[in-house]
Amino acid sequence: MDRDRILLTPGPLTTTLRTKLAMLHDWGSWDTDFNGVTAGVRRRLLDIVHGHDSHVVVPLQGSGTFSVEAAVATLVPRDGHVLVLDNGAYCKRAGKLTQMMGRRVSVVGFDEDASVSPQVLDEQLRADASISHVVLIHCETGAGVENPLAGVAAVCQQHGKGLIVDAMSSFAALPIDAREVRFDALIAASGKCLEGVPGMGFVFIRQAVLDGCAGNSQSLAMDLHDQYSYMEKTGQWRFTPPTHVVVALAEAISQFEEEGGQPARLARYADNCRTLIDGMRRLGLRPFLKPEHQAPIIVTFHAPDHPAYDFKRFYAAAKTRGFMLYPGKLTTVETFRVGCIGAIGRQEMQQAVNAVGEVLREMGIATAPA
Amino acid sequence: MDRDRILLTPGPLTTTLRTKLAMLHDWGSWDTDFNGVTAGVRRRLLDIVHGHDSHVVVPLQGSGTFSVEAAVATLVPRDGHVLVLDNGAYCKRAGKLTQMMGRRVSVVGFDEDASVSPQVLDEQLRADASISHVVLIHCETGAGVENPLAGVAAVCQQHGKGLIVDAMSSFAALPIDAREVRFDALIAASGKCLEGVPGMGFVFIRQAVLDGCAGNSQSLAMDLHDQYSYMEKTGQWRFTPPTHVVVALAEAISQFEEEGGQPARLARYADNCRTLIDGMRRLGLRPFLKPEHQAPIIVTFHAPDHPAYDFKRFYAAAKTRGFMLYPGKLTTVETFRVGCIGAIGRQEMQQAVNAVGEVLREMGIATAPA
Numbered sequence: 035m036d037r038d039r040i041l042l043t044p045g046p047l048t049t050t051l052r053t054k055l056a057m058l059h060d061w062g063s064w065d066t067d068f069n070g071v072t073a074g075v076r077r078r079l080l081d082i083v084h085g086h087d088s089h090v091v092v093p094l095q096g097s098g099t100f101s102v103e104a105a106v107a108t109l110v111p112r113d114g115h116v117l118v119l120d121n122g123a124y125c126k127r128a129g130k131l132t133q134m135m136g137r138r139v140s141v142v143g144f145d146e147d148a149s150v151s152p153q154v155l156d157e158q159l160r161a162d163a164s165i166s167h168v169v170l171i172h173c174e175t176g177a178g179v180e181n182p183l184a185g186v187a188a189v190c191q192q193h194g195k196g197l198i199v200d201a202m203s204s205f206a207a208l209p210i211d212a213r214e215v216r217f218d219a220l221i222a223a224s225g226k227c228l229e230g231v232p233g234m235g236f237v238f239i240r241q242a243v244l245d246g247c248a249g250n251s252q253s254l255a256m257d258l259h260d261q262y263s264y265m266e267k268t269g270q271w272r273f274t275p276p277t278h279v280v281v282a283l284a285e286a287i288s289q290f291e292e293e294g295g296q297p298a299r300l301a302r303y304a305d306n307c308r309t310l311i312d313g314m315r316r317l318g319l320r321p322f323l324k325p326e327h328q329a330p331i332i333v334t335f336h337a338p339d340h341p342a343y344d345f346k347r348f349y350a351a352a353k354t355r356g357f358m359l360y361p362g363k364l365t366t367v368e369t370f371r372v373g374c375i376g377a378i379g380r381q382e383m384q385q386a387v388n389a390v391g392e393v394l395r396e397m398g399i400a401t402a403p404a
Numbered sequence: 405m406d407r408d409r410i411l412l413t414p415g416p417l418t419t420t421l422r423t424k425l426a427m428l429h430d431w432g433s434w435d436t437d438f439n440g441v442t443a444g445v446r447r448r449l450l451d452i453v454h455g456h457d458s459h460v461v462v463p464l465q466g467s468g469t470f471s472v473e474a475a476v477a478t479l480v481p482r483d484g485h486v487l488v489l490d491n492g493a494y495c496k497r498a499g500k501l502t503q504m505m506g507r508r509v510s511v512v513g514f515d516e517d518a519s520v521s522p523q524v525l526d527e528q529l530r531a532d533a534s535i536s537h538v539v540l541i542h543c544e545t546g547a548g549v550e551n552p553l554a555g556v557a558a559v560c561q562q563h564g565k566g567l568i569v570d571a572m573s574s575f576a577a578l579p580i581d582a583r584e585v586r587f588d589a590l591i592a593a594s595g596k597c598l599e600g601v602p603g604m605g606f607v608f609i610r611q612a613v614l615d616g617c618a619g620n621s622q623s624l625a626m627d628l629h630d631q632y633s634y635m636e637k638t639g640q641w642r643f644t645p646p647t648h649v650v651v652a653l654a655e656a657i658s659q660f661e662e663e664g665g666q667p668a669r670l671a672r673y674a675d676n677c678r679t680l681i682d683g684m685r686r687l688g689l690r691p692f693l694k695p696e697h698q699a700p701i702i703v704t705f706h707a708p709d710h711p712a713y714d715f716k717r718f719y720a721a722a723k724t725r726g727f728m729l730y731p732g733k734l735t736t737v738e739t740f741r742v743g744c745i746g747a748i749g750r751q752e753m754q755q756a757v758n759a760v761g762e763v764l765r766e767m768g769i770a771t772a773p774a
Contacts, residue, residue, distance in 0.1 A: 041432050046647045048430050057427045057648065060418050062411050062728040063602075095603070096466035097643040100625045131624035225644065232433070233465070233603045233646030253477075253623055254501035255470045273467040274595060276603030276646060277416045278427065358432040 039353060040382050043360045044175045044203055044332045045225045046232045047376030049286065053230060056285035057278040068277060069269035071284050076236075078287050082205070082296060083220070085212035085238055092258045092265070093236040095276055098202045098223035101235025103131045104256035105198055105219040106169070108247045109239070110137050114166040116198075117142060117158060119150040119186065122176030123363050128169045128200060135252060140165065146177050146364060149327050152185035159193040167196040167218070173204040173329040176363045177322060178371065180208065180329035187215045196243065202226055202235075203331050206290060207299050207375065218243050224279055227299060227331070229377050230286040233279035304330040306374040306383045313387030314372075317394060317401040322369055330374055332360070337368040340399045345370060348393060355389035409723065410752050413730045414545045414573055414702045415468075415595045416602045417746030419656065423600060426655035427648040438647060439639035441654050446606075448657050452575070452666060453590070455582035455608055462632045463606045465625075465646055468572045468593035471605025473501045474626035475568055475589040476539070478617045479609070480507050484536040486568075487512060487528060489520040489556065492546030493733050498539045498570060505622060510535065516547050516734060519697050522555035529563040537566040537588070543574040543699040546733045547692060548741065550578065550699035557585045566613065572596055572605075573701050576660060577669050577745065588613050594649055597669060597701070599747050600656035603649035674700040676744040676753045683757030684742075687764060687771040692739055700744055702730070707738040710769045715740060718763060725759035 041048045061068045072093070079091045094101045106128070110116055116137055118129040121144040132139040142158055144150045150170070159165055170186050173179070183199060190197040196218040201210060205222030212220075218240045225232030237258055239247070244259070251257035255273070264272045293299060307330035311321055314335060322334035337343055345361060348370070352359050362369030372386070394401050411418045431438045442463070449461045464471045476498070480486055486507055488499040491514040502509040512528055514520045520540070529535055540556050543549070553569060560567040566588040571580060575592030582590075588610045595602030607628055609617070614629070621627035625643070634642045663669060677700035681691055684705060692704035707713055715731060718740070722729050732739030742756070764771050 038429050039432070041430055043432055043434065045644060046430060046433050051428070054428045054430075054648075057601075058421070058424045059408050060411055060416060060424075060601075062409070062413055063416050064413065064730065065723070065728060096470060096625065097645070099643040100466060100470075103623065103625045127624070134624050134627075135622050223644075231427075231430075231646070231648045232644045233649055252505050253473065253626065254497075254504050255466065255473045255626070256623065257504075273469040274415060274593075274602045275467070276601070276649060278424075278601045278652075279603055279646060279649065282648075353435070358435060360434065 037356070039356050039358050040378055040386065041358045041376060042373045042386055043358060044373045044375065047225065047229065047373060048378050049229050049231055050289060050377045052289065053282050053286045056281045059281065061277040061281060063275050063277055064270060071281055072271065073269065075280065075284050075287065079236055083210050083212045083238060088212050089238045089240055090244060090262060091236050091238050092262045093234055094258065094261060095234055095273065097232065098221065098235045099127065100256070101221045101223060101237050102128060102200050104258050105221050105237045106132050106137065107135055107251040107253055107256045108258040109196060109198055109219050109243065109250070110167050111250050114138065115140065115164045116167045116169055117165045118169045119155060120144060121148065121150050121179060121181070122146045122171065122174035124171045124174055124176055124200065128171065147323055147327065149179055149181050150186070152182055152189045155186060156189045159189065159195060165195060167198055169198045169200070172199055172201040173208065173331050175203045175332050177334050178329055178332045179323060179327045183210065184215050187217055191216045204329065206296055207303050207331065208329065209296060212238070224283045227375055228283065228286050228290055230283035231279055233276040234283070300330070302379060303374050305380055306330070306378065307333060309380050309383040310372055310374060310387065313384060314390065317387065317391050322367065332371050332373045334362060334364065334369045334371050337370060338394065338399050342398045347397065351393040351396060352389055355392065357386045357389050407726070409726050409728050410748055410756065411728045411746060412743045412756060413728060414743050414745065417595065417599065417743060418748055419599050419601055420659060420747045422659065423652050423656045426651045429651065431647040431651060433645050433647055434640060441651055442641065443639060445650065445654050445657065449606055453580050453582045453608060458582050459608045459610055460614060460632060461606050461608050462628045463604055464628065464631060465604055465643065467602065468591065468605045469497065470626070471591045471593060471607050472498055472570050474628050475591050475607045476502050476507065477505055477621040477623055477626045478628040479566060479568055479589050479613065479620070480537050481620050484508070485510065485534045486537045486539055487535045488539045489525060490514060491518065491520050491549060491551070492516050492541065492544035494541045494544055494546055494570060498541065517693055517697065519549055519551050520556070522552055522559045525556060526559045529559065529565060535565060537568055539568045539570070542569055542571040543578065543701050545573045545702050547704050548699055548702045549693060549697045553580065554585050557587055561586045574699065576666055577673050577701065578699065579666060582608070594653045597745055598653065598656050598660055600653035601649055603646040604653070670700070672749060673744050675750055676700070676748065677703060679750050679753040680742055680744060680757065683754060684760065687757065687761050692737065702741050702743045704732060704734065704739045704741050707740060708764065708769050712768045717767065721763040721766060722759055725762065727756045727759050
C-alpha cells in the first residue's frame with residue numbers, strides 16, 4: 035500500500051500532514067507576509083528557551099551542521115581556542131570543522147557510553163587558560179547520550195568561558211532555560227524535535243556577546259552576525275530562504291505549542307522511549323547505554339549476537355513492514371539505533387517493536403527476554 | 405480570495421502544484437529510496453548541460469549563494485587569485501565572499517547596463533599572470549543582463565585559467581553545453597529556472613580539476629570535494645539533506661523534461677519577456693536595458709517619472725491584484741524589476757501588465773506608450 039513509512043531516525047523524521055500541507059504555497063521571500071512568518075518563528079523560538087531578555091535567535095539556511103559551523107565561525111575570534119568535550123561522532127565533527135576554519139582546537143575525550151564530565155572540564159580550564167570557548171553536544175546521538183548541560187554551563191560561567199551548545203537533537207524536547215543556564219550560543223534545526231522538515235537551522239546568541247561577533251567569520255554564508263544585522267534592519271533573510279521549509283516550521287511550532295510545549299513533547303518522547311526499550315527487552319534486545327545516560331531521543335541497541343543477524347537484511351525486513359530503523363554509529367560495537375522522536379506516539383512505537391519481533395523470528399533469531 | 409499570488413521575482417518563484425505536492429511525504433535521508441532520488445536528480449542535471457563525459461555535479465544544502473561560496477572555496481587553492489567580472493550586485497557578492505575566505509581577489513568593473521567584455525578579460529589576463537580563476541555571473545539579475553559565457557570561457561581556456569560560472573538564474577533556461585563551453589565550475593539552485601522550491605544548490609565541477617580540489621576548503625560545510633567523495637561512496641549526502649526540497653526538485657525536473665527541456669523553457673520565458681516588455685511599453689514604462697543585453701529572466705524597468713509614484717504603494721497595489729513585483733537593485737537609477745521565470749506563461753504576464761496598468765491609473769499616473 036502507498037503509505038508513508040514511520041521514520042525511526044533522528045531527523046529527518048515523521049512530520050504531521052498538517053506540517054507538510056503548509057508547503058503547498060509559494061511565498062515571495064522579499065514580501066512582508068513572509069517577513070511576518072520569519073519574525074513569528076524567531077519570536078516563538080525565543081519563547082521556548084525563555085530567552086527574550088538574554089538572547090537573539092538567528093536562522094540559517096542549510097542543515098544543522100551548517101549552523102554549528104556558523105556558530106563557531108561567528109562566536110569564536112580568529113585567535114580563540116576551542117575545547118570540545120568529545121563523547122561521540124557529532125563532537126568529533128564539531129572539532130573537525132573548528133580545526134578546518136583555522137581556529138585552535140583541543141579535544142578532551144570521554145567514553146561514548148557515558149556523559150561528559152563537568153569536573154574534567156573544570157580541570158581542563160584550570161590547566162589551560164588560553165581556552166576561550168567550550169563546545170558541548172547536548173544530546174550526542176552517536177550513541178544517544180544526554181550530556182549535563184547545566185553542569186557544564188556552570189563551570190564555563192565560573193571560568194568566564196564562552197559555551198557553544200549543539201542542541202540539535204534535544205531542543206524543544208529536553209528542558210533548556212536561558213534564565214538558568216548561561217550559554218553564548220545554542221544551535222538546533224527545523225527537522226528535529228520541533229518536527230518540522232529539514233532545511234534550516236537556528237542559533238541563539240547571547241546579546242552580551244553579539245556585538246563582539248562582528249567580523250569573526252571568514253565565511254559570508256556562515257556569518258551569523260551579518261545575517262542577524264540584515265534581518266533586524268530589513269525583516270528579510272540575507273540570501274534566499276528555504277521558504278517552504280520556513281512555513282512548515284511555523285506550522286510545526288504551532289502544533290508544538292498546542293500540544294503543551296516542551297514538557298508535553300518530552301513526556302511523549304519519554305513514553306515512546308520507555309515503550310521501545312521495554313518492548314525490545316522482551317525481544318531479547320539490550321540497550322547500549324545505562325538508563326542514567328540515555329536521552330529519550332534515540333536509543334542504541336546491541337545487535338543480536340547471532341550468526342543469522344545482518345543489519346541490511348534486518349533493516350530491509352523492518353522497512354517492508356513500514357518502519358525505518360537507523361544504523362549504529364559506534365566503531366567498536368555492532369549496534370543499531372531507533373529514534374523516539376517525530377510525530378509518533380506509543381502506538382507507533384509498539385507497532386515498531388512488534389515488527390522487529392516478526393523480523394527477528396523470520397531471520398531465525400530467537401526472541402527471549404534479555 | 406485565498407489564492408496564491410503570482411511571484412514575478414527571480415526566485416523563489418511560482419511552482420506548479422505537482423511540484424509542491426511532491427513534498428507531502430517524509431523520506432529517510434539514509435534510505436536507498438532517497439539515495440535513488442538524489443542519484444536521479446544528479447544524473448538529470450548532468451543531462452541538461454551535456455556534462456556526463458566532462459563534469460560531475462555536487463548538490464549542496466542552503467541557498468544558491470552557499471553554493472557559490474562553496475565553489476570558490478573548493479576550486480580555488482589557498483594561494484589562488486580570483487578575478488571577478490563585475491557588472492552588478494551578485495558579482496560584488498562573489499567578490500566579497502572570495503575576499504572574506506582569504507583568497508586574493510581582483511575585481512574589474514563594467515557598467516551595470518551592459519554585458520562584461522571578453523576582450524577586457526583578455527587584457528586583464530595578459531596584464532596579470534597571477535590570476536588563477538575567473539568568476540562570471542552568467543545572468544546578472546541585479547539589472548537582468550546576460551553576460552557572454554562562451555566568449556569569456558574561450559578567453560579563459562586560451563589563457564589556461566579556471567572559470568567559475570554563477571549560472572543561478574540562467575541554468576535550464578539559457579543554453580549551456582559543457583561539450584562546447586569549458587568551465588571548471590558552474591553553479592545553480594533548485595528554486596530558479598528548474599522551477600523547484602528553494603533550499604539547495606548544485607555545482608558542476610570539471611572532472612579534470614576535481615582531484616586537485618581536495619583540501620582547498622577551509623569550511624567543512626562548504627567542502628564540495630568532501631561532499632562529492634562521500635556521496636560517491638555512500639549515495640548519501642554528508643549532512644542531513646533538505647529531503648522535501650530534493651523530492652520537489654526531482655518532480656520539477658520531470659516537468660522540465662516533459663515540457664521539452666531547455667529549448668522549450670527558453671521559448672516560454674522569452675515569450676513571457678516579450679509579452680511583458682511589449683505590454684509595459686504600451687503603459688509608458690521603459691526597460692532599463694537595451695534589447696541586446698536583456699536576458700529573458702528578469703526585466704528592470706525605469707520607475708515612472710511622476711511625483712505620484714512610490715514603489716511601496718505601487719508594489720502593494722499590484723500585490724492586492726495578485727502579482728508580486730520585485731524592487732530594483734540599482735543604486736543610481738530608480739527602477740523596479742519583474743521576473744519572467746517560474747511556472748507561468750503568456751496569460752499570467754498579460755494579466756500582470758493589465759494589473760500594473762490599473763495600478764498606475766489608480767495612482768494618477770498617465771499611461772501612454774513610451
